[in-house]
Each structure stands twice: as structure tokens, then as C-alpha cells.
Amino acid sequence: xxxxxxxxxxxxxxxxxxxxxxxxxxxxxxxxxxxxxxxxxxxxxxxxxxxxxxxxxxxxxxxxxxxxxxxxxxxxxxxxxxxxxxxxxxxxxxxxxxxxxxxxxxxxxxxxxxxxxxxxxxxxxxxxxxxxxxxxxxxxxxx
Amino acid sequence: xxxxxxxxxxxxxxxxxxxxxxxxxxxxxxxxxxxxxxxxxxxxxxxxxxxxxxxxxxxxxxxxxxxxxxxxxxxxxxxxxxxxxxxxxxxxxxxxxxxxxxxxxxxxxxxxxxxxxxxxxxxxxxxxxxxxxxxxxxxxxxxxxxxxxxxxxxxxxxxxxxxxxxxxxxxxxxxxxxxxxxxxxxxxxxxxxxxxxxxxxxxxxxxxxxxxxxxxxxxxxxxxxxxxxxxxxxxxxxxxxxxxxxxxxxxxxxxxxxxxxxxxxxxxxxxxxxxxxxxxxxxxxxxxxxxxxxxxxxxxxxxxxxxxxxxxxxxxxxxxxxxxxxxxxxxxxxxxxxxxxxxxxxxxxxxxxxxxxxxxxxxxxxxxxxxxxxxxxxxxxxxxxxxxxxxxxxxxxxxxxxxxxxxxxxxxxxxxxxxxxxxxxxxxxxxxxxxxxxxxxxxxxxxxxxxxxxxxxxxxxxxxxxxxxxxxxxxxxxxxxxxxxxxxxxxxxxxxxxxxxxxxxxxxxxxxxxxxxxxxxxxxxxxxxxxxxxxxxxxxxxxxxxx
Numbered sequence: 001x002x003x004x005x006x007x008x009x010x011x012x013x014x015x016x017x018x019x020x021x022x023x024x025x026x027x028x029x030x031x032x033x034x035x036x037x038x039x040x041x042x043x044x045x046x047x048x049x050x051x052x053x054x055x056x057x058x059x060x061x062x063x064x065x066x067x068x069x070x071x072x073x074x075x076x077x078x079x080x081x082x083x084x085x086x087x088x089x090x091x092x093x094x095x096x097x098x099x100x101x102x103x104x105x106x107x108x109x110x111x112x113x114x115x116x117x118x119x120x121x122x123x124x125x126x127x128x129x130x131x132x133x134x135x136x137x138x139x140x141x142x143x
Numbered sequence: 144x145x146x147x148x149x150x151x152x153x154x155x156x157x158x159x160x161x162x163x164x165x166x167x168x169x170x171x172x173x174x175x176x177x178x179x180x181x182x183x184x185x186x187x188x189x190x191x192x193x194x195x196x197x198x199x200x201x202x203x204x205x206x207x208x209x210x211x212x213x214x215x216x217x218x219x220x221x222x223x224x225x226x227x228x229x230x231x232x233x234x235x236x237x238x239x240x241x242x243x244x245x246x247x248x249x250x251x252x253x254x255x256x257x258x259x260x261x262x263x264x265x266x267x268x269x270x271x272x273x274x275x276x277x278x279x280x281x282x283x284x285x286x287x288x289x290x291x292x293x294x295x296x297x298x299x300x301x302x303x304x305x306x307x308x309x310x311x312x313x314x315x316x317x318x319x320x321x322x323x324x325x326x327x328x329x330x331x332x333x334x335x336x337x338x339x340x341x342x343x344x345x346x347x348x349x350x351x352x353x354x355x356x357x358x359x360x361x362x363x364x365x366x367x368x369x370x371x372x373x374x375x376x377x378x379x380x381x382x383x384x385x386x387x388x389x390x391x392x393x394x395x396x397x398x399x400x401x402x403x404x405x406x407x408x409x410x411x412x413x414x415x416x417x418x419x420x421x422x423x424x425x426x427x428x429x430x431x432x433x434x435x436x437x438x439x440x441x442x443x444x445x446x447x448x449x450x451x452x453x454x455x456x457x458x459x460x461x462x463x464x465x466x467x468x469x470x471x472x473x474x475x476x477x478x479x480x481x482x483x484x485x486x487x488x489x490x491x492x493x494x495x496x497x498x499x500x501x502x503x504x505x506x507x508x509x510x511x512x513x514x515x516x517x518x519x520x521x522x523x524x525x526x527x528x529x530x531x532x533x534x535x536x537x538x539x540x541x542x543x544x545x546x547x548x549x550x551x552x553x554x555x556x557x558x559x560x561x562x563x564x565x566x567x568x569x570x571x572x573x574x575x576x577x578x579x580x581x582x583x584x585x586x587x588x589x590x591x592x593x594x595x596x597x598x599x600x601x602x603x604x605x606x607x608x609x610x611x612x613x614x615x616x617x618x619x620x621x622x623x624x625x626x627x628x629x630x631x632x633x634x635x636x637x638x639x640x641x642x643x644x645x646x647x648x649x650x651x652x653x654x655x656x657x658x659x660x661x662x663x664x665x666x667x668x669x670x671x672x673x674x675x676x677x678x679x680x681x682x683x684x685x686x687x688x689x690x
Contacts, residue, residue, distance in 0.1 A: 029345065091347070091350040091351060092350055092351055092401070092402035092403065094350075095350065095383075095401040095402050096401075096402055098383075098401075098521075098522065099381060099382065099383055099401065099402075100381070101380060101381065101526070104522065105518075105522045106522060106523070108515065108519070109514070109515035109516075109518040109519050109522075110511065110512065110515045112515075112518075113348050113349070113511060113514075113515065116348050116349075117345045117348055120345055120346075120347065120348070121345060
């Protein structure tokens with residue numbers, strides 16, 4: 001029953017580097033983040049390791065198995081809950097899962113913030129992201 | 144057309160403090176603010192040590208203390224399963240920060256090595272801080288306070304800035320001509336947008352959090368002596384939150400949650416869980432908010448400058464939002480005044496960005512580490528924590544230890560608060576200043592760019608109180624420091640206000656190391672030396688931004 005969600009989870013996570021490395025070609029911030037990467041991010045589901053993210057020579061990588069010294073670890077109760085939360089459009093689901101004890105986290109949360117920024121930039125739609133509004137200084141009209 | 148030397152857009156703490164500071168320097172200003180009244184949200188809950196030193200310099204510290212947490216009341220931070228306990232730890236004695244103001248003041252008075260601030264921090268919410276500044280500004284004839292008006296647009300030229308100010312929902316509008324415009328208009332700063340300056344970070348790194356402001360007379364009874372702790376981090380299986388009492392003498396409480404309630408979930412249930420007891424309360428307001436870690440790419444252009452949340456937007460972990468903004472206003476005020484009075488050099492205002500932008504970025508990194516510490520504490524709480532017996536006891540002890548290890552940096556970082564150092568073309572390079580300085584521990588260092596360490600003179604006067612607000616102060620230390628005449632003559636020639644302070648006390652001479660120390664109006668050291676050089680006009684030209 002849990003095999004299929006585990007496989008789906010693994011496939012989904014293994015696709016993340018494609019997204020990140022492609023976006024890094026167009027984002028200097030993302031490039032900088034990859035250059036200053038902290039340690040590995042381990043993902044565990046149902047008490048079994050799924051794999052880990054790490055940066056090698058400036059490229060974001062996914063590898064199956066266990067990292068010997070991850071900087072940050074996400075341990076999901078089940079692969080199904082991991083899939084549900086990680087594909088959710090509600091950004092608060094991850095902290096809700098943590099409070100509900102479906103997810104336990106350990107290690108450096110700075111690494112988690114780093115990872116979140118990497119994924120936010122990788123998924124960003126540049127047409128929507130800038131908050132900046134350009135206005136004519138005297139009329140206030142958006143130009 | 145109304146004329147004013149400085150137009151300030153935004154009447155929050157940074158804008159109002161700037162206007163008051165300018166007035167102290169004899170400069171008129173107009174403060175324009177969209178909101179017709181000061182904020183009704185608690186928002187910030189601390190004026191940190193450096194900000195209190197700044198308010199002391201402006202003559203406002205006592206009024207602010209009178210409107211905040213009583214001087215006898217605690218400033219503790221605790222970790223607990225709920226406000227009713229069990230408590231895993233209460234941080235009360237491990238640092239001066241947590242001590243009631245009157246106790247902290249006694250320690251400060253007894254300190255002889257410059258390692259403490261001149262003022263303790265003050266627990267107070269923004270909704271009670273702003274009225275102090277607002278009332279003060281309204282009574283000041285140098286300040287034209289226009290709340291309920293907004294800056295519609297502006298343009299700048301070589302000589303000044305022309306702005307159009309409007310009253311929302313009416314035809315009332317007027318033009319203002321000023322020498323300078325300062326945008327203290329918050330995170331959605333129109334001034335910053337008009338200048339096409341964006342923040343440099345990525346938004347929404349933590350997502351959406353949730354805040355509930357409630358009032359309760361009875362909740363205080365849950366704490367010893369009926370005196371709520373400043374912060375109570377609530378962590379147990381199935382519930383995270385941070386309960387804030389911005390002022391132990393008031394009924395206001397703020398409960399922070401990591402996410403909004405699900406549809407159908409009642410706010411009352413969340414509050415009851417946090418308090419761990421049924422007490423009466425009234426919910427004032429609630430809503431989601433998004434913490435950020437952002438710093439503007441630039442904080443000034445031409446005759447237009449930014450300060451406060453317009454330049455940086457931080458998660459409140461570490462309490463550096465408004466407090467960084469106040470330091471920005473403090474840095475900018477004397478430079479604007481110097482330029483308006485004619486003794487500020489053409490490069491002086493450029494140093495505002497040179498000095499403050501690196502500090503804004505450094506503070507951002509610190510705030511991020513503090514946020515990470517809070518989350519790491521929450522994640523580390525054992526599922527056994529509420530169990531009776533040795534396993535539960537050990538889990539609670541471990542939670543207390545974890546809280547102190549992970550979260551104490553949020554409070555105890557005097558290195559960040561008073562240890563920051565400026566580097567700019569208006570500060571002499573100092574090889575001793577290039578070494579990295581710590582975020583947590585403050586080491587008083589009499590180096591160029593650093594704040595003058597606080598120490599008391601033999602007659603009990605604070606040295607920082609003797610630093611002139613309206614010009615430079617030359618400290619002449621020891622009995623051999625007699626060569627100040629040439630510096631005074633150079634200052635007179637350049638019309639630079641310069642006061643000379645002769646200091647004989649051995650403890651101060653030892654602390655400041657050099658025979659001569661030149662201190663700016665913002666209490667930062669800009670030059671020091673064992674001799675006054677023959678060409679001391681050059682020193683003054685550098686520090687006033689004329690070289």
C-alpha cells in the first residue's frame with residue numbers, strides 16, 4: 001500500500017534538481033544560493049530514507065539513500081503524508097504537519113530556509129513576483 | 144507651496160523620531176502619514192538598549208519608560224507547555240536583558256568596563272510607544288504633523304524635492320518644497336517604489352503565520368506575582384505558539400501561531416490551549432501575516448532617503464525591525480542637519496547608505512538565525528514531555544536546556560545591538576576595526592566606526608550624555624592631552640561645531656586607549672590618535688564628508 005506513494009515521492013523529489021538547475025541559469029540569486037549552499041537535506045518517510053539533496057560543484061543534486069551527516073532532516077510519518085504536503089498549494093501545510101506530528105524536523109532550520117528559497121525561486125513566475133510598482137512621481141499613475 | 148527643510152513621509156517610530164531629532168538640532172520638518180491616528184496594533188514589543196540610548200539622547204527615555212512595562216517588572220522569556228505550566232525554563236538571571244529595568248540600571252551604574260549599554264531595554268508595544276512620540280512631535284513648533292495625509296508623488300532636482308500631498312477621499316491637496324525627503328513609510332513604501340528600489344531578498348521564506356491580539360485581566364494570574372512574562376514559548380505535542388505580554392501592567396496579550404486556524408476552528412480554542420486554563424478575555428483582532436527577511440538594494444538616491452521598514456523588513460525574532468529603523472534615523476538626522484546648516488560636506492549624505500546598508504544586512508542575517516533557533520526549539524521537544532515520572536521530567540529539562548541554547552541569542556545579542564561598527568568615507572580606517580565582531584557578546588572597542596563605549600565619570604555623569612548632539616566631541620584623555628587648540632581652530636574655520644571634553648579619570652583613559660578620540664553626534668567614534676596632527680583640518684574634512 002505504501003510502496004506506490006514512496007515511488008511517487010522519490011520520483012517527485014528527483015525532479016527538483018531539473019527545475020532548480022534550469023532556473024539557476026536565469027537567476028543570479030539562485031546561482032549565489034547554490035554557491036553558498038549549506039549541507040545536505042535528508043528526506044525520510046515511514047522510517048526509511050528516501051534520499052537527500054545536496055549541491056555538488058554548483059549544481060543541485062538528488063541522491064537515493066542516506067547522507068552520513070545531513071544538515072537538515074525531514075522525517076515524514078508516511079510517504080503518503082509527505083506527498084500530500086509537499087504537493088499542497090497551501091504553504092502552511094508543512095508547519096501544520098509538524099504540529100500534527102506527521103513530520104519531524106531536525107538539524108539546522110537555516111538550511112530549511114535556504115532550501116525553501118531555492119525552491120521558491122525555481123518555481124517563481126517572474127511575471128508575477130516583483131512587488132515593485134513604477135509610477136509617475138507627480139501624477140502617481142502606474143507607468 | 145509649503146516650504147520645509149525636510150519632508151518625512153511616514154509617522155511611525157522611525158519617522159517621528161527623525162522629526163524630533165531634527166528639531167533638537169534646530170531643523171524644521173513636516174511629517175505626513177496616511178493613517179489619521181497612531182497604530183492600534185501592538186506590533187513591536189521591545190525598544191532595545193541602543194534605541195533607549197538614542198531616546199535618552201533625545202530626552203525621551205523617561206517618558207517611554209513611563210508608558211511601558213513598569214521598571215520593577217520582569218522582562219523574562221520562558222518555555223512552557225502552556226501559560227499555566229509546566230514551565231521548562233524561565234530565562235531571568237542569565238543576562239541583564241531579562242532583569243527589571245531598575246535592577247538592570249543598578250548593574251549598569253556599577254559597570255566600570257564599558258561592557259554594558261547606558262540604558263536597559265524597555266518592554267513596550269508600538270501602540271503605546273507611538274503616542275509618546277506623536278504627542279511630543281505635535282507639541283514641537285519645529286514639526287508640522289500631518290496625519291491623515293499621504294504623499295501622492297514627488298520629483299527631485301538639484302536644489303530640492305517637490306512633493307504633492309493629498310488628503311484621501313477629498314480634493315484637498317498641496318505642494319511641499321523641501322531640501323530633503325525621507326521615506327519612513329513602511330514595507331510598502333511609496334517613496335521606495337517611486338525610486339524603483341526593490342528589496343534584495345526573496346519574499347515569504349517562512350510562509351504565512353497568524354497572530355491573535357486579546358485582552359485579559361485574569362491571564363496575568365497564571366504567572367507568579369500576577370506578572371506575565373514578556374515571552375512564553377509554548378511547545379508541546381500538538382501545539383506551538385508564542386505568547387507575548389508587551390507590558391506586564393496592561394491587559395494586552397499577543398499569541399503568535401505558525402498558521403491560521405482551519406475553517407471551523409475557533410480562536411477561543413487556540414487561546415484556551417495556549418493559556419492552559421479557562422480565563423476571561425476579549426479578542427481584539429486577529430489575522431495572518433508574512434514574516435520577511437528583506438533589505439532594500441539602496442537606501443537613498445539624490446535628496447531622497449529611506450529609513451525604517453522602507454529599508455528593511457524582518458521577522459520580529461530578535462526585535463530588530465523598529466530598532467534598526469531608529470538607528471537609521473539617528474544616523475541620518477545629524478547628517479541632514481549638518482548639510483542644511485552648511486557644515487556637512489558634499490559626500491556626507493552618501494555615507495548614510497555606506498554605513499547603514501551593511502548593518503541592515505547583518506541584522507537580517509541575525510534575525511534569520513534567531514528565527515531558525517525558535518523553530519529548532521519547537522522541533523526538538525520530545526513527545527514524552529507531558530508524561531509524569533522520570534522520562535517526562537528529563538524531557539522537560541532537555542526542552543529547557545534546548546530553549547536556552549537555541550533561543551537565548553534572540554535576546555542576549557548586545558553585539559548586534561550596541562556593537563555594530565560603521566565603515567565609510569567619513570570614518571577613518573582603523574586596523575583594529577577590521578577584525579570581525581561578535582553578534583552575541585559585546586566587547587567595548589574604542590575603534591573608529593564603533594559606538595563610544597558607555598562608562599561613567601567620577602561625578603556619576605554618563606560619558607555618552609556628554610557627547611554633543613549638534614556637533615563633534617573631541618575627547619582629550621589624560622593630563623598630557625593639551626593639543627586641542629589647533630583642532631578647535633580648524634573647526635572654527637570650517638564652521639564645524641566641536642566641543643572638547645577633557646577627561647582625567649584613569650578608568651576611562653584605559654578603556655579608550657588613545658589620547659584623542661573624536662566622536663560624532665551619533666556617538667560613534669570617527670577618528671582617534673595619540674597626537675593631533677598639524678593638518679587637523681583634513682580630519683574634520685573627512686569626518687564631515689567634505690573630502
